[in-house]
Amino acid sequence: MQKFLFLLMVVFLTSCELFQSKAVRTENKVQEDLLAIDWNDVDSYPLFDTCDENAPKSTQRSCFQENMFNYFSSAFSDAQFEVDTDINETLHVDFKIDEHGFITILEIEENVKINELLPGFNAEISSRLNDLTTVAPALKQGNPVSMKFRLPLVLNTTN
Structure with a gap:
């Protein structure tokens, strides 16, 4: 039983995310999202008046x-x-x-x-x-x- 409690305490203390503030977690999420964006492509091209903005x-x-x-x-x-x-x-x-x-x-x-x-x-x-x-x-x-x-x-x- 003591080994189990010791193991549980080690796991609990080594889990860094439990001690991170909400701001730090938010910043990490933002950084992950920024890395996932393809910055070499756009969602829509520049459009002239005659172009349909809802077109593919x-x-x-x-x-x-x-x-x-x-x-x-x-x-x-x-x-x-x-x-x-x-x-x-x-x-x-x-x-x-x-x-x-x-x-x-x-x-x-x-x-x-x-x-x-x-x-x-x-x-x-x-x-x-x-x-x-x-x-x-x-x-x-x-x-x-x-x-x-x-x-x-x-x-x-x-x-």
Whole structure:
């Protein structure tokens, strides 16, 4: 009987959770929950007015991509550049949609060949995309979050 009481006392005294305060247990739970979140994915993509916020995530993504493509296409529809040689290059435009839905150009990839053949091309891209519209921001766990995107801009003058 004494061995049983001793064993019970050892188990009782070594159980740390019995002595943790409610705040410590809550903090531990919060840390576990934070580690379980996939921070590389969002619950819903940024949405334009024409996109359905109740649609599945894949549909939201397609709608977002289509609207961005249309916006970029219209921004460059009247652009005319003259070159003497064929170009088949891809530039990447990095932009961010912040937690308020504002779209900002972060960086336009430098390309030596394009800079030589089309001086000022990056400045032209920046000025045409400077007045980007706003969208509903991406959501993560019901909270608006910012997202970064990379858009390929293909320049092809070959026949």
